[in-house]
Amino acid sequence: MPDDSNTASRQGSAQPWRERMPLPADSAMTPPQREAAQALIAGPRKGVYGPFLPLLRSPQLLDRVAKVGEYLRFESVLDARIREFATCIAARHVSNQFEWLMHAPLAVKAGVSAAAIEALRVGARPKGLPADEDAALDLAGELLTTHGASEPTYAAAVMHFGEQGVVELTTLVGYFVMVSWLMNVAHTPAQAGASGEGLPAFPL
Template structure:
């Protein structure tokens, strides 16, 4: 029997509609309004994605948003590596929102289009730079086996150092977490003609 975890279907394929849509403005309480305003005033500039369902618990929304900002806007990992790993995590848990949002950011940061297409369809990415490959191998192993072997750890350590390895593992966990929230909520992605969506498994 394989140790690989089964890959999910993307959340928007199949049953039902959005479970936890954005509440009407007049239905928000003061704490929810304050949490929403912090997002609007911050680097995100709006309430979208996982923060739509998280608006039901404003304290949790605030803490999750702060962690995401630290990883995305204050982290030490190069944008190439960060956006690539987010794409790997989105594919692993079948989340269309994060895929559609971060695939263009990965391309803009310099990730090869062919490598991203391979990730999209569940194949091994080829032609990556050494640090990109180390990050993909680390992320893939962690997502499939809930840990990493010594060889994968050593390659990531050589590429990113100890702080970078900790950030890399936290980044993967963060995007799995928010993707799971959206998968449960059936949060829709932003439609775009420029990004091919994740296909359903099995292909």
């Protein structure tokens, strides 16, 4: 559990604050939990952290969620810049510290402007985006607020990403909202050593 003085890395603001579903002690894990943890360590994530801490309570679900996430993060037809930008949009929408502090630097590294990421962080719409980032922002924003996509937004997304890309972008937004909700409930904090400006801790 992180130092309680580091409130920027906490998820949730209930008092007294606690991480509700931390990594279980090895001696307390069931064989399926140990197997699921080892698969994460051996895979591209190289560890058990983030949403997989609470997901260890359901090892079969963890396995299925992990496979979906691996495809969306590492194999999707979408460019890494779009994937990371969309992940930040989802994390900001649900105010999730872990995903924000992990993916905001990755988005900048992939080519999203630091100004665009900072605008998202403070709740503003980024300005002057490349056309494909603007299309991704419109699609993700409409999904998160209206649960669908208007014809102009859909047409722009298909033009930039193709039908497969639209399916994967839509699924990516849903995936990261889902795992963020799980961490919001579990009060899963940001990784130890995460740097950058966090988001307001919400919900309780």
